[in-house]
Amino acid sequence: MYPIDALVRDLGEVPSTTDPAIIKRKSRDHFVISPLLRSALSGNLADIVVSPRTKTEVSLSVAAAVRHRIPITPRGGGTANYGQSVPLHGGVLHDMIDYNRVISIGDGVIRAEAGANMAIMDAQARKAGWELRLHPSTIATSTIAGFIAGGSGGLGSAMYGMLRDRGNISALEVMSAEEQPRLIEMTGDDLELVHHAYGANAIITEVAMPLAPAWSWRECIVAFADFASALRFGERLVRETGIVKKVSSVHEWPIPKLMRELRDVVPEGRSMVICLIAQPCFASFQSMVHEFSGDIVADNGTGENPFGAPLFEFVYGHGLRQLQKTNSAYTGLQGMFRGAELFGSIERVRSAVSRDEPMRLEIFWSEGEIVAMGSPLISYRDAAQMAEMVALIQASGGVVANSHATGVHEVGIKRITTRDVDFKREMDPFGLLNPGKLNLDGVKTSTLQTAGWKFRARA
Numbered sequence: 001m002y003p004i005d006a007l008v009r010d011l012g013e014v015p016s017t018t019d020p021a022i023i024k025r026k027s028r029d030h031f032v033i034s035p036l037l038r039s040a041l042s043g044n045l046a047d048i049v050v051s052p053r054t055k056t057e058v059s060l061s062v063a064a065a066v067r068h069r070i071p072i073t074p075r076g077g078g079t080a081n082y083g084q085s086v087p088l089h090g091g092v093l094h095d096m097i098d099y100n101r102v103i104s105i106g107d108g109v110i111r112a113e114a115g116a117n118m119a120i121m122d123a124q125a126r127k128a129g130w131e132l133r134l135h136p137s138t139i140a141t142s143t144i145a146g147f148i149a150g151g152s153g154g155l156g157s158a159m160y161g162m163l164r165d166r167g168n169i170s171a172l173e174v175m176s177a178e179e180q181p182r183l184i185e186m187t188g189d190d191l192e193l194v195h196h197a198y199g200a201n202a203i204i205t206e207v208a209m210p211l212a213p214a215w216s217w218r219e220c221i222v223a224f225a226d227f228a229s230a231l232r233f234g235e236r237l238v239r240e241t242g243i244v245k246k247v248s249s250v251h252e253w254p255i256p257k258l259m260r261e262l263r264d265v266v267p268e269g270r271s272m273v274i275c276l277i278a279q280p281c282f283a284s285f286q287s288m289v290h291e292f293s294g295d296i297v298a299d300n301g302t303g304e305n306p307f308g309a310p311l312f313e314f315v316y317g318h319g320l321r322q323l324q325k326t327n328s329a330y331t332g333l334q335g336m337f338r339g340a341e342l343f344g345s346i347e348r349v350r351s352a353v354s355r356d357e358p359m360r361l362e363i364f365w366s367e368g369e370i371v372a373m374g375s376p377l378i379s380y381r382d383a384a385q386m387a388e389m390v391a392l393i394q395a396s397g398g399v400v401a402n403s404h405a406t407g408v409h410e411v412g413i414k415r416i417t418t419r420d421v422d423f424k425r426e427m428d429p430f431g432l433l434n435p436g437k438l439n440l441d442g443v444k445t446s447t448l449q450t451a452g453w454k455f456r457a458r459a
């Protein structure tokens with residue numbers, strides 16, 4: 001359908017392959033985590049995988065694809081969980097992982113090429129006394145541009161807020177999809193245009209991220225007699241700004257029992273909070289645990305726990321992955337509860353579901369406010385059951401992002417304004433970037449509909 005032979009001739013020295021096995025592997029991300037996306041997205045394949053190694057090669061391959069009007073889907077580590085990097089209209093899978101140098105570290109900022117692996121960036125920053133402020137639980141395989149274009153926050157959000165919060169990205173260099181690609185350096189509120197846009201309005205070529213001092217981290221599990229105490233503690237831990245932490249993740253019993261590696265760690269009937277605490281704050285943390293009548297049932301240095309994975313691989317999307325080892329039908333929703341009604345709305349949801357649907361929530365900052373993100377654990381039956389849970393959370397005072405849809409509008413994490421429409425047209429005049437993901441008409445095609453997350457409007 002597309003003139004792939006002509007494209008390959010124009011690519012010259014830029015590596016590419018049409019090997020069906022590689023195309024199949026690279027045309028997938030982690031959408032299988034969603035029962036609704038599992039069947040909807042399988043079968044979408046690129047026609048060719050192109051792997052630029054330098055900015056010149058990125059530019060050359062983009063120019064060649066645009067010249068032949070072939071769609072371009074950028075890909076980093078391929079860990080996205082909504083099918084963000086699945087090519088819906090074939091074409092070029094633009095694999096960025098060989099374009100991956102760390103360019104500079106200093107003055108509290110790290111700058112790297114788009115395909116830089118986040119764990120390598122963190123390790124290099126630590127050698128200079130710094131560490132990444134924010135990273136997803138998929139840090140081991142994620143690229144920095146994939147995180148900016150596909151992610152929303154994660155480890156560190158309990159201290160610094162979400163990626164979209166001002167100050168959490170320092171700068172981006174992006175490339176247009178034109179026959180003569182242009183490079184633009186973006187800062188300030190303009191960063192919002194590209195963040196969480198799934199590479200559908202620009203190709204990120206370089207990323208500058210703010211750093212924090214490198215801490216020694218203690219990985220802890222705190223057990224509580226009941227969910228309400230665990231939730232109060234988890235929220236207070238985030239509010240306690242002097243205690244440096246990476247995560248505060250609240251899991252109602254029987255979730256500890258349903259995570260194979262933790263089932264003998266947390267006593268029967270008790271809910272748990274998973275926390276990563278900076279070593280110098282540990283004594284104050286212990287005092288807080290005592291005040292809330294909790295028990296620290298696991299406490300290990302980074303990389304020293306006996307659970308087969310760092311504790312941050314038991315929270316956010318990884319928490320669900322751990323639970324799916326026990327029952328592949330488990331799923332959840334990205335509900336968000338905030339403000340004065342945070343506890344009230346969570347309790348309303350809890351009182352309406354059965355005790356077989358225990359709550360999982362991460363607590364962190366967003367726009368200067370504490371929020372709890374998560375939902376009851378759902379044993380998936382059908383789309384109608386999911387729609388009922390969406391309705392329950394929304395009626396209880398929460399908002400829901402659609403983690404079972406693949407378009408930017410449907411997912412509902414990125415706010416789309418007329419500036420986004422203008423930017424998309426300017427940077428991608430032929431509509432070739434990741435087509436099908438950022439539909440400017442706003443039409444929603446997902447079988448599950450949610451109202452999306454709400455954020456304060458910016459002028």
Ligand SMILES: Cc1cc2nc3c(=O)[nH]c(=O)nc-3n(C[C@H](O)[C@H](O)[C@H](O)COP(=O)(O)OP(=O)(O)OC[C@H]3O[C@@H](n4cnc5c(N)ncnc54)[C@H](O)[C@@H]3O)c2cc1C
Pocket residue numbers: 029030033073074075076077078079080081084085096114115135136137138141142143144145146147148149150151152153154155197198199200202203204205316317318321434
């Ligand atoms: C188990 C699990 C846990 C997760 N935990 C978290 C979490 O804690 N926090 C979080 O935010 N997310 C999380 N995610 C989602 C995902 O892992 C992250 O967002 C991750 O950072 C994506 O990086 P990646 O390199 O794998 O991107 P990819 O999956 O390769 O791509 C993600 C998106 O970015 C686009 N993209 C990639 N490179 C570029 C580029 N150079 N220019 C423009 N667009 C580009 C792709 O087209 C795609 O739309 C999780 C996913 C799973 C499966």
